[in-house]
Amino acid sequence: MARVISVSNQKGGVGKTTTCINLSSFVALYGFKVLVVDIDPQGNTTSGFGIVGEHKDNLKNTIYDVMMGDATVKETVCKTTIPGLEVLPATMEFAGADVELMSLAESREKVLRTALGAVRSDYDYIFIDCPPSLNIFSVNALTASDAVLIPMPGDFFSLEGIGQLMNTVKLVKKHLNPGLEIEGVFMTIYDGRSNLANQVAAEVAKWFGKSVFKTRIPRNVRLGEAPSHGLPVVQYEPNSKGSVAYMELAIEMLKRDGINVKPLANLSAYRYRGGVPVAKRIPAKKPAPKKPGTKKSEIKNQ
Numbered sequence: 001m002a003r004v005i006s007v008s009n010q011k012g013g014v015g016k017t018t019t020c021i022n023l024s025s026f027v028a029l030y031g032f033k034v035l036v037v038d039i040d041p042q043g044n045t046t047s048g049f050g051i052v053g054e055h056k057d058n059l060k061n062t063i064y065d066v067m068m069g070d071a072t073v074k075e076t077v078c079k080t081t082i083p084g085l086e087v088l089p090a091t092m093e094f095a096g097a098d099v100e101l102m103s104l105a106e107s108r109e110k111v112l113r114t115a116l117g118a119v120r121s122d123y124d125y126i127f128i129d130c131p132p133s134l135n136i137f138s139v140n141a142l143t144a145s146d147a148v149l150i151p152m153p154g155d156f157f158s159l160e161g162i163g164q165l166m167n168t169v170k171l172v173k174k175h176l177n178p179g180l181e182i183e184g185v186f187m188t189i190y191d192g193r194s195n196l197a198n199q200v201a202a203e204v205a206k207w208f209g210k211s212v213f214k215t216r217i218p219r220n221v222r223l224g225e226a227p228s229h230g231l232p233v234v235q236y237e238p239n240s241k242g243s244v245a246y247m248e249l250a251i252e253m254l255k256r257d258g259i260n261v262k263p264l265a266n267l268s269a270y271r272y273r274g275g276v277p278v279a280k281r282i283p284a285k286k287p288a289p290k291k292p293g294t295k296k297s298e299i300k301n302q
């Protein structure tokens with residue numbers, strides 16, 4: 001049964017998508033079956049995995065269809081260049097879906113929870129990339145999750161924003177999802193030379209105590225470059241500081257779940273050599289069986 005984790009922070013540009021792509025990639029490389037749900041109309045996780053351009057337009061289904069009840073998760077997931085890692089993609093058309101969702105009278109906050117319920121036994125981990133705001137999408141994500149993972153850069157505004165997120169978590173816990181836990185908080189886009197970043201880290205440690213991960217994700221240019229190649233950083237620049245840091249975050253997160261894994265040996269072996277990748281859609285349905293009498297031999301026998 002998958003553990004469902006929302007990567008959430010109401011502040012924009014704090015590394016939610018970068019974390020979803022790279023943490024999920026390492027968890028999958030450790031042999032777990034992983035689904036990444038893109039519930040942000042910006043579709044950054046989707047394009048970050050190489051589902052871009054014409055291929056994006058060719059997607060038959062997206063999370064929009066799932067949320068509207070027109071497609072199942074199984075019919076919609078896409079493969080990625082990482083074995084065992086699939087994406088439930090989002091595109092800009094999803095932007096208007098909040099209005100449509102709001103018009104649903106009942107259970108509009110639980111649409112994603114219900115949809116993912118049908119596939120939870122197919123995966124070990126489901127990560128949800130949340131949008132940078134409090135809206136029906138982020139509420140759906142938190143309602144569908146077992147836990148929230150919070151990326152936290154070392155700047156003052158991010159520290160201010162964390163109070164809003166904790167308030168949202170409290171409200172969702174009270175009204176929609178009593179089991180929601182804090183998976184943890186970790187420092188990201190971190191520059192250890194910055195006094196402010198160190199002060200913010202100390203403040204976060206005071207608030208969150210043991211929930212704070214030891215791993216800090218450094219500011220690393222390769223993490224920013226990788227999505228433009230449609231690749232997680234481990235396939236773009238496997239030995240970069242950003243790649244190693246996300247591996248360490250995956251190790252620490254798995255350890256919290258009682259799973260001990262060692263650092264992957266020979267990270268270089270994961271470099272992607274297939275050119276610009278294109279995620280392939282898993283066929284939505286098995287081809288319909290041919291009607292009897294359409295094969296030549298069958299026609300002869302009639």
Ligand SMILES: Nc1ncnc2c1ncn2[C@@H]1O[C@H](COP(=O)(O)OP(=O)(O)OP(=O)(O)O)[C@@H](O)[C@H]1O
Nearest residue numbers: 012013014015016017018132189218219220223224
């Ligand atoms: N550790 C890092 N080092 C350097 N750049 C980073 C790092 N993490 C994220 N970035 C860059 O910062 C920008 C914002 O990151 P990202 O898109 O992951 O944030 P987000 O929280 O998902 O944003 P949004 O709120 O818009 O969804 C991106 O350009 C990304 O490449």
Ligand SMILES: [Mg+2]
Nearest residue numbers: 016017040044
């Ligand atoms: Mg994002």
